[in-house]
Amino acid sequence: MPGDVGLRAANAVEVADLRVRYRTPDGWFTAVSDFSLTVSSGQRVAIVGESGSGKSSVCMALAGLLPLGAAVEATTARIIETDLTARPTRAIPYQVPGVSVVFQNAMNALDPVWTVGSQLGTAIRGRGATSRARARVLAGEWLERVGIRDPARVLRARPYELSGGMRQRVMIAIALCSQPELLIADEPTSALDVTLSVDLLELITSLTADLGTTLLMITHDIGLCRAYSDRVVVMHRGRVVEQGDTEQVLAAPSADYTAALLACAPSLGQLNDHRLTTMVGVS
Amino acid sequence: MIARLWRSQRWWIQRVALLPVHLFLFAIAVFFLVRLIPGDPVLIIAGSDDLTADQYERIEVLLGLSGSLWHQLMVFLGRVVTLDLGRSLIDGQDVQEQIAWRLPATIEIALIAMVIAIAVTLLLCIFAMLHPHNPVARFAAFYARSAGAIPDFVLGVAGILVFYTVLGWAAAPTGRYDAGLRPAPRTTGFPFLDALLSSDTVLLSSMLAHLWLPVLVLVVGSAPTIMKVLQRSIEHAVDDEATLFRIASGVPRHVVIVSVLRRASPTMVTMCGQLFGFLLGGAVIIEQLFAIPGMGQYAVQAVGRADFLALQAFLLTVAACVLVVFLIVDLVNMTLDPRRRPGVMVEGNA
Ligand SMILES: Nc1ncnc2c1ncn2[C@@H]1O[C@H](COP(=O)(O)OP(=O)(O)O)[C@@H](O)[C@H]1O
Ligand SMILES: [Mg+2]
Numbered sequence A: 001m002p003g004d005v006g007l008r009a010a011n012a013v014e015v016a017d018l019r020v021r022y023r024t025p026d027g028w029f030t031a032v033s034d035f036s037l038t039v040s041s042g043q044r045v046a047i048v049g050e051s052g053s054g055k056s057s058v059c060m061a062l063a064g065l066l067p068l069g070a071a072v073e074a075t076t077a078r079i080i081e082t083d084l085t086a087r088p089t090r091a092i093p094y095q096v097p098g099v100s101v102v103f104q105n106a107m108n109a110l111d112p113v114w115t116v117g118s119q120l121g122t123a124i125r126g127r128g129a130t131s132r133a134r135a136r137v138l139a140g141e142w143l144e145r146v147g148i149r150d151p152a153r154v155l156r157a158r159p160y161e162l163s164g165g166m167r168q169r170v171m172i173a174i175a176l177c178s179q180p181e182l183l184i185a186d187e188p189t190s191a192l193d194v195t196l197s198v199d200l201l202e203l204i205t206s207l208t209a210d211l212g213t214t215l216l217m218i219t220h221d222i223g224l225c226r227a228y229s230d231r232v233v234v235m236h237r238g239r240v241v242e243q244g245d246t247e248q249v250l251a252a253p254s255a256d257y258t259a260a261l262l263a264c265a266p267s268l269g270q271l272n273d274h275r276l277t278t279m280v281g282v283s
Numbered sequence B: 001m002i003a004r005l006w007r008s009q010r011w012w013i014q015r016v017a018l019l020p021v022h023l024f025l026f027a028i029a030v031f032f033l034v035r036l037i038p039g040d041p042v043l044i045i046a047g048s049d050d051l052t053a054d055q056y057e058r059i060e061v062l063l064g065l066s067g068s069l070w071h072q073l074m075v076f077l078g079r080v081v082t083l084d085l086g087r088s089l090i091d092g093q094d095v096q097e098q099i100a101w102r103l104p105a106t107i108e109i110a111l112i113a114m115v116i117a118i119a120v121t122l123l124l125c126i127f128a129m130l131h132p133h134n135p136v137a138r139f140a141a142f143y144a145r146s147a148g149a150i151p152d153f154v155l156g157v158a159g160i161l162v163f164y165t166v167l168g169w170a171a172a173p174t175g176r177y178d179a180g181l182r183p184a185p186r187t188t189g190f191p192f193l194d195a196l197l198s199s200d201t202v203l204l205s206s207m208l209a210h211l212w213l214p215v216l217v218l219v220v221g222s223a224p225t226i227m228k229v230l231q232r233s234i235e236h237a238v239d240d241e242a243t244l245f246r247i248a249s250g251v252p253r254h255v256v257i258v259s260v261l262r263r264a265s266p267t268m269v270t271m272c273g274q275l276f277g278f279l280l281g282g283a284v285i286i287e288q289l290f291a292i293p294g295m296g297q298y299a300v301q302a303v304g305r306a307d308f309l310a311l312q313a314f315l316l317t318v319a320a321c322v323l324v325v326f327l328i329v330d331l332v333n334m335t336l337d338p339r340r341r342p343g344v345m346v347e348g349n350a
Helices: A002-007 A055-062 A116-125 A132-145 A151-156 A164-176 A194-211 A222-228 A246-251 A256-263 A268-275 B002-035 B041-046 B053-063 B069-081 B095-130 B135-145 B152-166 B191-198 B201-239 B241-248 B253-290 B295-304 B308-336
Strands: A011-024 A027-040 A044-048 A070-073 A076-079 A099-102 A182-186 A214-219 A231-236 A239-245
Touching: A011 A055, A011 A214, A027 A055, A027 A214, A027 A231, A027 A239, A044 A055, A044 A222, A055 A070, A055 A076, A055 A182, A055 A214, A099 A164, A099 B241, A116 A132, A116 A151, A116 A164, A132 A151, A132 A164, A164 A194, A164 B241, A182 A194, A194 A214, A194 A222, A214 A222, A222 A231, A222 A246, A222 A256, A231 A246, A231 A256, A239 A246, A239 A256, B002 B069, B002 B308, B041 B053, B041 B308, B095 B135, B095 B191, B095 B201, B095 B253, B095 B295, B095 B308, B135 B201, B152 B201, B152 B253, B191 B201, B201 B241, B201 B253, B241 B253, B253 B295, B253 B308, B295 B308
Parallel strands: A044 A214, A044 A231, A099 A182, A182 A214
Antiparallel strands: A011 A027, A011 A070, A011 A076, A231 A239
16 A cells, blocks of 8 residues: 555665676676666666666566576665675575565466465465465455456466466466565566557556555566656666666667667557556456 | 366376276286297296197196187186186296285385385485585485496395494394294285284394395485486476565465475476386395395296296286386376376467
8 A cells, every 4th residue: 555655665675786697607607787776665667678688687686586506796785674785595595575576477487286276375375374265365356456357267277277368467466465565577578469468567567556566677678668667777788878767768868779779669668658548458 | 067077087087097908908918928938838847848748738728828829818818807827837836825925025125115215315305405505415416426326236235245244233134034933914915014013023123133224225226316306306496487486476485395396296206106116126136135035036936947827927917016106106296297187288388
């Protein structure tokens, strides 16, 4: 609820001089360097850049989910209440408290062998004390909230029995049902067709707005930023080339790279202007 | 209602129904296999060439070798279905009775070894998954790489040398318990279980003293095989996006670990099925080394004496055991990973 916002830390993300390196057979490969970002609570920030520019590396670093073969350094890295620089690295990482993630392809992100009901149920119960029966009811409600019309059937289904759009909705429900303070969405709709991805982006932005969740969304489509972000960070080859207010950056890009991205952006940005008031449909 | 039940339960009913079909096909394979053994079984069993036509025919009938191949096959299948595998012409013992007391004895050792191997493997792999840089984890990785490097009989001989001859920790390799002790009354047919049930402590401690070394040899020899498989599939499952998403959705630690293990386990379950086959085979060697009466001894004896009926029954029994184990493997895997159930379509982008 928007009323909660006052209780939260002023900044959801405070990162300075983030560097991400991967150990490869021919030495260390630097995927991200000199990355600084501050996101105040409740803001929607988009990170854009071409494929391979280091967007996912930033995401996973902020979510604390990079594998052991990756080295993360930063002068400051505070996410919600957690100081990332003080966290030990683990083979199987721990969640950064209050941070949820949505991935590009729910087919890979959802657990293939458990039912949707079980996965959503465990996420709702989290580490809290909700009873199984209560979690089941809440799970049905969450499925309705993300626009699924027959929650009873979907709860019993396994991910591979659903359509691509439904799976993506289920993933969003699982990510948001714990009411996280920060949602990191790594190209949440790139695998879907245009109309579906606009529907889902509206779903994500409206749900995060309802929950007062800060949104950090990654996309390689700069056109999408206009309607779904307050601020935009443009990345190129692991570095930030430009960041600022979305309207300003898109209207008058100061970096050549941003201008180039804008010039070749697909028409999604224009499309969603007409669809801003569209109801969230079922895929 | 019935239709719905059928649709949801079909996957295991169909699989179970396949078992008799598989058994039938294997029985036919055994039928031809034993007929490929060179030499005339009748003459080998009679031990001489000068038989009267009448005598020859009588033995032929007893062995199920009279008449056309088709007729022989029908007789054979009839005997298999009625579980009447005959009486050995060499020692006059009922083949079935022999197998009925030897099979549980062998299965018992193989099963104990397998349960211990699986437990050790799971513990080491879970530990290594959580603490990959710990020396114990490094040892586990090294041990897993040694899979199949040392044959069972080498381990067996080395074990006897070290633990019996030098250290004297194990009892002499002279059977399941000390000579002179009486076996426990037969209740389940599994000798160790019977001893446990009879609460005959002298017998039980003698059995423990005799059996720990052969079981250890089987465990040490077989654990790396499943460990190698499980370690690799755990590594894959940990790196999977599904694990990251589970973590990021804020579930308790044990849910994450169970999720990883469930995704990683089907390959290990399959491996365990094969391992059980190896263990039955390994038990043959171990039984010889430690003079433990069981299926292995029986097979060696049957081959040595060209006991046609005993050999045939041995092959049938082993085939049946392996088929039942594969049935269990399939059912467990289809339960763990429903995508393996027949008729399940999965998009090919995983
Ligand atoms: N686990 C890894 N090991 C080695 N290199 C990696 C790994 N993950 C990503 N990279 C490299 O880091 C760079 C940035 O990748 P990524 O963060 O996935 O970019 P994006 O999400 O913008 O496409 C790429 O060149 C990629 O090849
Ligand atoms: Mg990416």
